[in-house]
Amino acid sequence: MASSSAPAVQTIRRDKDEEKILVTYFVPIDGPSLDAYASDIGGDVDDKNIAWGMRRYRRLIKEIREYLKKKLPSYSVPSLFVPLNRMPLNPNGKIDKPALPFPDTAQIAAAESRPEGAGGTPTEEAMRAIWARLLSNPPSPIPLDESFFDLGGHSILATRLIFEIRKTFVVEAPLGLVFDKPTIKELAAAVEHLRHADLGLVESHEKGPTTAKETAEISAGAHRLEYGQDFDALLPKLQASYPGVSADYWQRPLTVFLTGATGFLGAFILRELLVNESRVKKVICLVRAPSSEKALERLRDAASGRGVWEEKWVESGRLETVKGDLDQERFGLDQASWDRISGEADAIIHNGALVHWVYPYEKLRSANVLGTLTAVDLASAGKPKLFAFVSSTSAIDTDHYVELSDSLSREPNGLGGVPESDDLEGARFSLKTGYGQSKWVSEKLLFEAGRRGLAGHIIRPGYVVGDSESAVTNTDDFVWRLVKGCIQLGQVPDINNTINMVPVDHVARSVALAAVAPLPEPRSHISVLHMAAYPRPTFNDFFAALSHYGYAAERCEYLVWRRQLERHVMEAQDNALFPLLHFVLDDLPTSTKAPELNDANMRALLSPHMTQTNRTVDEELMGKYLAWLVDVGFLPAPSETGKPLPKLSNALKTRAVGRSGN
Template sequence: MTPEQRALLPDPTADLHWSKFRGAIHDIFSENAHSHPDKLCVVETKSATSAHREFTYRQINEASNILGHHLVQSGVERGDVVMVYAYRGVDLVVAVMGILKAGATFSVIDPAYPPERQCIYLDVARPRALINIAKATKDAGELSELVRKFIGENLELRTEIPALALLDDGTLLGGSIDGQDVLEKQVPLKSKSVGVVVGPDSTPTLSFTSGSEGRPKGVRGRHFSLAYYFPWMAETFKLNPNDKFTMLSGIAHDPIQRDIFTPLFLGAQLLVPAREDIQNERLAEWMRDYGATVTHLTPAMGQILVGGASAQFPTLHHAFFVGDILIKRDCRSLQGLAPNVNIVNMYGTTETQRAVSYFEVPSYSSDGGYLDTMKDVIPAGRGMLDVQMLVVNRFEPSRICAIGEVGEIYVRAAGLAEGYLGSAELSQKKFLTNWFVDPKTWAEKDAAESQGTNEPWREFYVGPRDRLYRSGDLGRYTPSGDVECSGRADDQVKIRGFRIELGEIDTHLSRHPLVRENVTLVRRDKFEEPTLVSYFVPDMGKWASWLEQKGLKDDDSAEGMVGMLRRFRPLRDDVRDLLRSKLPAYAVPTVFIPLKRMPLNPNGKIDKPALPFPDTAELSAAAPQRRPSALKSLSETEQALAQIWANRISNVTAPMIGPDDSFFDLGGHSILAQQMFFDLRRKWRGIDISMSAIFRSPTLRAFAAEIDRLLNFESFTSNDDNTEAAAVANEPDDEYSRDARRLVDTLPKTFPARAEDILATEPTIFLTGATGFLGAHILRDLLTRKSPSAKVVALVRGKSAEQALARVRSTCRAYGFWEESWASRLECVCGSLGDARFGLTEAAWDDLTNRVDAVIHNGALVHWVYPYSTLKPANVLGTIDALKLCATGKPKQFSFVSSTSVLDSDHYVLESERSIAAGGAGISEDDDLEGSSVGLGTGYGQSKWAGEYLVREAGKRGLKGTIVRPGYVLGDSGSGTTNTDDFLIRMIKGCIQLSARPNINNTVNMVPVDHVARVVIAGAFRPPVSPIGVAQVTGHPRLRFNQFLGALQLYGYNVPQVDYVPWSKSLEQYVNSGEHDDPESQHALMPLYHFVTADLPSNTKAPELDDVHAAASLRADAAWSGVEASAGAGVTEELVGLYASYLVSVGFLPAPSASATGTRPLPAVTITDDQKDAMAGVGGRGGTA
């Protein structure tokens, strides 16, 4: 960071005035009552069951004195918890202030909570007194028998007030016991202070927040925080005694404290709405009618305020938002009704109490264009007075993040809560002593400053505590020094191995013009599979015009869930299309559910457990209604296929599926596709259909046509003389090669030649795919080389360069290597393969062309069943962009990471056998690849063939470099770090799961990742031939499958060799038994099930490869790398043991049987906790950025 940037960020060693206690909030309120006793304090506005009621400061003060005296005289002691069975209104204000005057801790039960949860609150709080507000028992009923039983059996109450009520004239009643009101004896004391002294570390509040396993945590507040920040807020936000505040927060939610304490501190007025006014349209009218000037809202309550409303309320000048992410759309809606409102987004938690950050959006009347300059999510901003928002490096907590760098947010303040009631261990994990400064500093300063003073509150003060609250939220500093949140450290979910950010889905969904509110969750379907579900509330004000633009008619013929699903089906499709354009396919939700409104819990937040999940019958009823004749019009194959899909896809029935419905739109995914292919083989015996067919032809009609073509072919082949059958069988698949030849015309005409040695000065390398397994090892190799040192510019997907750098850092840590010194020589640019110019701006592109010396194009979309058309944007067009980068500016050299899958054809297997028989080394690196221009079986191999063709054509136009062809890229030869999503590693686990290994004697071209990385770099800087040559990476030694899998037995695993056919049958039985559907026991080979069970011995036959060019490159590279590696490297039985040891350490494999005799022990490997934490987010071999 520059000194200017550092000056913008908080100093974690600064004094935050730990001992500056302003006094207790209830004492300040009492002083206000004595200063202006007849001023209005609380106004309960008219409701359906109650008249308009007004109460002065004197009335509230006297009533709370009565209650406080009663509690003290009943034996309630300082710090005891008093539970309030509450109702929104003046009685709650009296109860809170009375409890605080008694020196006790108030906590609230909301009658809306179910009895079971009320019992949990009571169990956590262990109150010594209970106050029932009369309106609560009248409205919601008495405490249930279950709660009463819990109280009787588990609590020892010193007093219970059966029916607290403040009458219209200010008389306070507590309810009658034995014919006498329980508060009658204390009425004469109404003008006398209760006189209980409290200090900054006394506990005034016990608030509940969510905890593990559904059990809420009780957060113990401190008196310090309740009053400390109000003078600063009054000055900063122009709050004054003439303001009218609102009581809109959930009565059991800690923001209710802000609703109550802010006006009482300032001597202002608190407006309480009737329950029926807290709903769409009505709430805006209420704000207008009563002239509210300041409000505290959650974003969900804000949406209720503006939802369907037209009433303007110009008196509102400040709206403070807490509790959730605030988005620009909601700010616009609010300022549309309240043009004079400044919106303040406050970031904090129950644990930080009043110590929060703030970001202020000026009113529309003062700056109408301000929101146009903002991102979609309003920043958290910066800390209020003596509050610091520290964004800390997640892996090196001693380092504050630089501007733009993503880290974890810690809140530093004197006003943090005490901790969690009854959970010292959790408190120690979340409330941490500040490690940036010696805590003795503040104790010594306080001792010096307090010498000679005799402040009574110091008896209840443990002294200065410089603590940080660990929020678990991720964020970054902006160039202005504000903090913007970027999700939860734990807000990622993992579905079918893909890590998904729910917040990212919701951000994109909220941008649809017809989506007013939305939230995305993971729900379990009927098969207990995790399913992404997005809930959204349509903006009905725009619905009719949107339908008209689409040429559609509204269908509101059905009621309930079915009616909503049917009516908003066009919007669902439009929303899905939007998300498809913004997110990877695996992150697009399977189910979209429209709602009239979001259910809210009593705290004003979206009540996620209450969100409905439709059953199959409802989804079926909401599906497009097809006439019986339409169903009959489906072909026999289509009908059978529809039933197979319905059996596999949750919440889908066969009649719901039309000929143009897509397998994936219905909820299918790659794992279900594997299972579906097993069903196909059982239905149509012997059918051999490629997995890529479902991606190429995903609709019912198109996929059924694929099946019919194969069925027709089988019938043709029953006649040996059938020429039509021969034509079908020999139909060439050469679209990829024809496409490559067409794309040559898009290449630059010439490439500049480099005169001087590329290593004459420190080179700058542009690297794609740095967050993949191989890419990270290429990066490590580059950054560890010296004389000269290299600088790397990595293309990485991310919202900012800093977030992209964090992704790379996390990836490297996951693989067991990262040195912070690398950051000075590593630059990340945000972009993605497949986007034009990688999605870079023209200025960024031009900058790269003028300073990059070499391009290592390693990034790719790696998927073994996607068709060529799906892979083309990333793998072919992305390669063209990488080549174009070399065509202008500084002359560059090029290394393209291809794959031996370009040789996966019968032609090269036969050529290899002929070469070996004649004494040769296998397929030559000089081969022009025309032998596989037709008939490559995978879209991935086809895309790499096209990429190679284009690179060779660029070589003819002057580009210098190398095409590198790795085979199977296995783990690091030193650490054993391995990519668990590799086919061969899955084979290892799969064999252990089956307790058997197949007899396959083919050789396997496996090479450790560190050696492959070295070849890639050597190819870029020391090309073996000019202009473009091929370096084939082949294993030395090259084990056979039987040797590779047999090594497991050497290390104690029970995997006896069996013939392939029975092994394949046992795999089928394992997968389809129904006993291994959970993620933990699901078979490792499930994603490759079709490939493995089709004909693995034939499918794994591969040609032997010559590697003369690779060896020449490595010899020339030795001067820079310091390693003479031209002899090559391979996977040995010893390395298999190292890999297995690593896989056991990370929990991917079980440990071998301890009872096995005559076996080798697994070698020792070291996996740090830091490495384990980082592993969850790593990718595969390439990665599309």
């Protein structure tokens, strides 16, 4: 691609949905190399008419975006490119980032006219109208072949788009449709296919879809990668054998390589490792950032926001950050850094992952599955290393394991629940979320690596909630979005399923011990460790705490609650559950029914180090969480008479923080 623009600055802005989007501002340089990319629409680009420039340089913007897609991971490609006549400068002569203009819908609509030949089919035009309403800065008209996500779409808008498609075209469009068919042309064709299926006009073939639902699933995922088959295809990437850890591993101070340290759980894992001065000599954190200095800054910011940062870790040399990406070869490390770390690290805690409840398997595969394979490669390079992998109970979220745990809970020995020795074959075909599928493939690959000699553990937590002392929690998690959405609605659903919630400090301590403390014999090379709450509360117990502490939230039948929620969201479009509507409006009593877990291995690991090998969330701890969520502004204060929320004794300057990246 010809070099045709400079200078440029990249920053993060929030759109009208308060979603963070990556924006690049640039100044086009006039000259012959730019002429091929500029459209002659008259006038001059200036600071007040940025929409004019966005239209004039649309071809240039598209070319830049396509070029960056080949060079950068998807999350690093800007969602929006804004051409400027000149960069705003502050008195020091530096770019004044707060003064960079952000285009709005009205500005663009007023500045652009409809080009010739832009018309489409009636379905495409109807789809274009939906996009124009949803996107905060769409071109006019929206090209039929531009990706929804390249034009500023994100997961919340994707959810809204699917609901608008269902309402406008009266078809059962699956949520994943927009990820598989991201352009207007593709979406319109899929809608037509769904319409014909609903009318029974789709030709039936032997062993083909026989219902509209099956046809919709195939229409949405005709090119979708099947995760069970992908596991089989990835097996050759494993080595023939892996060396075990040295005999003195459990006696000497260790250097630990940690991924995902900027995430909610990762910040607490980092603290647990570094406070264990007798066993942990140093922690090396892989952080996504443009430089090692920025990586440290990002790590410090993430941990400080959760109240778990100590600057002395850096000053003493016990903490090192290296820049890298989960979905890059060798994590994006140069050969010298890879060799140094592989020779220095004694253990790997692979906690980093792209966590998303909507993305299909293919969009998560690179970071979550191939990233795990890269971590396994690092474990066998240089000195042999112990491998601790933070997985999720999403990997066993199938009816098979619910039925298995129900049958085992009736066994007279009292060791009910899914055993930690299970081979995961009961989830080979029926996992519904791309995230759960990516964890399943990763675990299965680790099982095989373990059979070939890799030593370590797979830790499977369920819902990781706030710190049991400070109450700092992750506001992005499903349980807190559910709580906030119910408070906004004034109703809670009647669901008596149990919920496996464990405080983050207990999960982090368990993960850290899995890397530095021995598990009593006998054990396999790779052992699964279940994080199980005892006693496990029910959703009804969880919701009951709301009214107990003065929130007006009446319990009602799930179907009534679902109908009221859908109406509230469509009318107000202001509910914390909006990004998760596909989940909560499906069949929450069924989708939240989770298997009970046998946690014998985890108890054996923890019992030499602590008297309390299990943690759960009771009403008192729930009160602390609610108090913190009110303090940081995530929840409103209770409006009715009830038990006063506890006063939090900690003086931490924390903020409402959500899930972060790797």
